[in-house]
Amino acid sequence: MANGGKRPGAGRKKGVPNKATAARERAVAASGSTPLDVMIKAMRxxxxxxxxxxxxxxxxxxxxxxxxxxxxxxxxxxxxRVVPTGGADAGVTEVVHRVEVTGGLPIGSNPERPEGSEYSDVPPEEAR
Known part of the structure; x- marks a missing residue:
């Protein structure tokens, strides 16, 4: 009878999907556009x-x-994502750059009426 507990090297390796996930990913790839393709097209x-x-x-x-x-x-x-390693730069303090988009789209806005019904959180236009 085998001993219970965790054994080194046992189980599925990290990053390898299970059968259901692998099948779903193959079906999405075979159907044409993936959700990422659609997002990138919309962004562009x-x-x-x-x-x-x-x-x-x-x-x-x-x-x-x-x-x-x-x-x-x-x-x-x-x-x-960049993950810091414990190598030569382990003593270096990590610098975090954060881009914050303030406001977002105005309430009630659309392409024909981009100003929407509320546009208070956008800074006033600069004088030219």
């Missing part, structure tokens, strides 16, 4: 719309904020 479309209406600041800001929101959701699938 919003960015293109923003670039088309640079002269209209409110529409530009609306589309750019929408592109940033989609990019933020897609980034975790495209760019891996």
């Amino acid at each position: 479309n919003f960015e293109a719309l923003a670039n088309e209406c640079v002269s209209n600041k409110k529409r530009f800001e609306y589309y750019l904020r929408a592109a940033v929101a989609v990019a933020k959701d897609a980034a975790v699938y495209v760019h891996p």
Whole structure:
């Protein structure tokens, strides 16, 4: 009779999906666009719309904020997080860069009416 407990090397290796997950991933890949493909396409479309209406600041800001929101959701699938190692730079203090998008899209906004019904959290336009 074998001893119970944890054995080294036993079980599924880290990062290897189980059968159900692997089958689901194959089905999604075979069906065409993946959710990440759709998010990246939407981000690029919003960015293109923003670039088309640079002269209209409110529409530009609306589309750019929408592109940033989609990019933020897609980034975790495209760019891996950097994990500090215990190597030569173990004594170095980690610097965290944080980008904070204040405001978001105005309440009730849409492409035809980007100003929405409430636009209080966007800084006032600068005098030129």
